[in-house]
Amino acid sequence: MSSKVPIFTLSNGVRMPSVGLGTWQMTGDEGKTVIRNAILAGYRHIDTATLYQNEDQIGDALAELFAEGVVKRDDLFITTKAFCHEVAPDVIEEALRNSLKRLRLDYVDLYLAHIPAATRECGSHRTDVKVEDIWKGLEKLYSLGLTKSIGVSNFNESQIERIVKIQKVPIHVSQLELHLYLPQKAHREICKKHSIIITAYATLGSPGRMSVIGADGKPLFESTKNIPNELNDKNVKALAQKYNKTPVQILLRATVDMGIVVIPKTTNPERMKENINLFDFSISKAEVNLLEAHERSKPERLFWWPNVSEHPEDPFAAER
Numbered sequence: 001m002s003s004k005v006p007i008f009t010l011s012n013g014v015r016m017p018s019v020g021l022g023t024w025q026m027t028g029d030e031g032k033t034v035i036r037n038a039i040l041a042g043y044r045h046i047d048t049a050t051l052y053q054n055e056d057q058i059g060d061a062l063a064e065l066f067a068e069g070v071v072k073r074d075d076l077f078i079t080t081k082a083f084c085h086e087v088a089p090d091v092i093e094e095a096l097r098n099s100l101k102r103l104r105l106d107y108v109d110l111y112l113a114h115i116p117a118a119t120r121e122c123g124s125h126r127t128d129v130k131v132e133d134i135w136k137g138l139e140k141l142y143s144l145g146l147t148k149s150i151g152v153s154n155f156n157e158s159q160i161e162r163i164v165k166i167q168k169v170p171i172h173v174s175q176l177e178l179h180l181y182l183p184q185k186a187h188r189e190i191c192k193k194h195s196i197i198i199t200a201y202a203t204l205g206s207p208g209r210m211s212v213i214g215a216d217g218k219p220l221f222e223s224t225k226n227i228p229n230e231l232n233d234k235n236v237k238a239l240a241q242k243y244n245k246t247p248v249q250i251l252l253r254a255t256v257d258m259g260i261v262v263i264p265k266t267t268n269p270e271r272m273k274e275n276i277n278l279f280d281f282s283i284s285k286a287e288v289n290l291l292e293a294h295e296r297s298k299p300e301r302l303f304w305w306p307n308v309s310e311h312p313e314d315p316f317a318a319e320r
């Protein structure tokens, strides 16, 4: 089944499946079963992060699947990310080595700086660290062979241009929030110019975000609660009906057709199959354009990362 998933090639030749499994909010013991189900359903790409606190379960599941001969390490594309307190160049190598221990792997396929703003473990800002410094730290990990490719997440366009000016290793991937109502056209242009592959997060509008509780005991995403969900978009629903697919499948397939990797998260085995079985129909270019033409007049960002507002490298300072 996995052979049907188109493979994208990064600028250094590394092959990345265009559909992966997102794992934010996949926690606790269920993680092991979820990963097993995903591999059996054909997933070969898994997206995790220190922040998600599930690298241990993913590592346990993979070790079992390797031992049983279900899948080989080489068949998989594993991404993890250094969180704010791990991105500074003086701590990032230890962060990746710790992730590798938890994942029980010798290398990851992609290591991302989760966010361009460095903090201390307690959360206080490290204003001494610039995105150029973060990039130099990632380049070192790449040269050590601890990761097959490196990239950025939640970096804005000017931060990407600053890295391009000083990079010795190019940015292979940029992961960012991207969905029908946040089409990220400027970001797509800049990534095309610099041969950077984009991974979209929250392609389904991240409905599970509403259950996240912040440090103050209140829902962390309260301010985005009334943003309409793309799964109810009338054009998406019309195409779903036309092709006898679900709105989820239309949104995911349209995004992959734009050359963008998707990593929908689900712990539900049936949805897992639905989210990867996207390649037995096709949407015409005109239909993709029609979907895009109906973007809302104002971009609808769901993830604002309030913990880094006021940081000199806050990627969303201009939009807040």
Ligand SMILES: NC(=O)c1ccc[n+]([C@@H]2O[C@H](COP(=O)([O-])OP(=O)(O)OC[C@H]3O[C@@H](n4cnc5c(N)ncnc54)[C@H](OP(=O)(O)O)[C@@H]3O)[C@@H](O)[C@H]2O)c1
Pocket: 021, 022, 023, 024, 025, 047, 048, 114, 153, 154, 175, 176, 200, 201, 202, 203, 204, 205, 206, 207, 208, 209, 248, 263, 264, 265, 266, 267, 268, 271, 272, 274, 275, 303
């Ligand atoms: N780099 C970053 O800063 C960043 C930020 C956010 C996310 N991410 C990554 O991107 C991944 C995806 O983003 P996301 O998890 O926020 O949002 P998403 O993939 O847009 O949405 C996931 C939610 O949709 C539900 N869902 C999944 N498949 C479905 C289906 N077929 N039908 C109906 N509902 C479905 C899931 O619930 P169930 O599990 O109950 O099915 C879950 O609540 C994350 O898991 C994470 O790996 C990265």
